[in-house]
Amino acid sequence: MRIKTFLLFICISTTLFFCCSKDIPISGYKTQNVILIVVDGPRYSETWDFINRSFIPNRSAMLQEGVVCENFYNNGTTSTVPGHVAMCTGFYQNINNGGNEYPSEPSVLQYWLKTYNQNSSKAWIISSKDKLAVLADCTNPEWHNTFKPSIDCGNLGLGTGYREDSTTYKKVKTVLANYHPTLMLINFKQPDAAAHAGDSLGYIQGIMDTDNYIASIWQYIQNDEYYKNKTTLIVTNDHGRHTAGYLDGFISHGDTCQGCKHIEFFGIGPDFKKNFVCSTYYEQIDIATTIAHLLGFKMPTSNGKVMDNILLKKN
């Protein structure tokens, strides 16, 4: 009788262990949520490299608690959809920039939803540009149409046009409050949209407005019991713009000039170094791999590497 009870105990505890462990990140890091904000298309020379960092005062102050990489690059196609695909999938793909094509490989959001068997309301893509809705799926037959994150892109989804960043910002706040997502990709379009229109003041205003949104989102996170001290925020760009004096300068982008390739990586959260300017050469595809690393899973389809030099030691 005693032996039977003992065996039953072993059985139950083993089952419990395997069931529960599935839902617990085993990375050893403090990060349990990751929010990735993409500021669309500012040149590095107008963000971190501008004198006194005048257009990004909030991020400049947040650096006290975070890290910026000064040698961070988009080494693929320097356009919106390809840039977002690279950071989300860890794979450079010269994908159509009009929202007519799905990425060939799964994103870090799909991997996370599958790994931890989570509901789609826990991973979100919220974007001012409707075409970024293609990031929710991929053509890889093992993944297509499975583990798709929730989307809120453009006016009313794919093919409906862009919307104002202020609307995207409101959506972000609503989704954070109502769903408490673990993973979120946010796109703010204004620097890119104004620059294409040749509006240099609007371009700078877009950089300053998005800096305000970023600070407000971080403030919200650190004042919310669910997110506080266990959420990592990353700010990056899909691409820069042509180097000053080259072609039409800040108006366009899309080639391999320094201005188009050199982009921002700013990170703040419990596992990042503080007040740290990192000079290690990292690139856009490393974002997906680093997020996966923090949340305790691997992305075999990613070519990126873990950005070890910006991380604090594990507990």
Ligand SMILES: [Zn+2]
């Ligand atoms: Zn553009």
Ligand SMILES: [Zn+2]
């Ligand atoms: Zn260029």
